[in-house]
Amino acid sequence: MNTNKNSLINFQEIKGDLFANALPHESLAHCISKDIRMGAGIALQFVKKYGGVQELKAQRKNVGEVAYLKRDDRYIFYLITKEIVYDCPEKGDFICSLHCLRGLCEQLGVSVICMPRIGTGLDKLPLDFVHASVKEIFKGSDIVIKMYYI
Template identity: 35%
Template sequence: MDFKEIKKDLFTLPEDYYLAHCISSDAKMSAGIAVEFRKRFKLKSLQDIANQKPLEIGKCYRVGRAFNLVTKSKYWHKPTYETITQALISVKNNCLEEEITKLAMPQIGCGLDKLQWGKVREIIKEVFSDTQVDIVVCTL
């Protein structure tokens, strides 16, 4: 695994990068970077899934090249380090199954969700340490 943090707009990375972000199991995606993900990746299908049954906390749902990490039940709730770890393990397993080697994300769980980036960074590094997935974290 190669891990780096850069100052760049996440959405300007090359098309071979899969992009990850956090959502709630109600799939509202009505605030923060999730709004941009919903627009750019037409994530209405996740809301359709959520209307049929709740998305599972600790899992990721891939739509195109967007990984949607479910880290809390309602959009106003906050994730925990445990739920973000579980969701990252789900992303890792998906990457391994699909032979995905390039993953980019913002500082997940740290904007509106208020987790500490230093802790989340270490979780990401630990989860992906035994993979060939290159991870880029973008900040503006």
């Protein structure tokens, strides 16, 4: 990993299962809609594993913000990237959510975030855009990003 603060962040893309491979103390992140209807894709797996739908709704977060849960030794971050579950996120809203995520991680002392290929799949953002956005927004931080794919 590169330790020069002015260069790219500590970013790893890892072939494997996010839930099986992320260590118990590593925080997790993924994208959802403001309506918090997580009925498909990896979001459904997050609901089954961590619950907390009412906790998330009570936080009343808007598009471009991040809701989160604390479960055991980790945080579970929910990037709110669109209004309604059937929408696709705007690139600007996705970027705002990433900025919010970085701020929360710095505030909470999170040093590792494990995530799927956020914004791709059902949300249809280009993977190159997602990679570039994550790298740019977390550049200069000590936060390690591990992006899992199967």
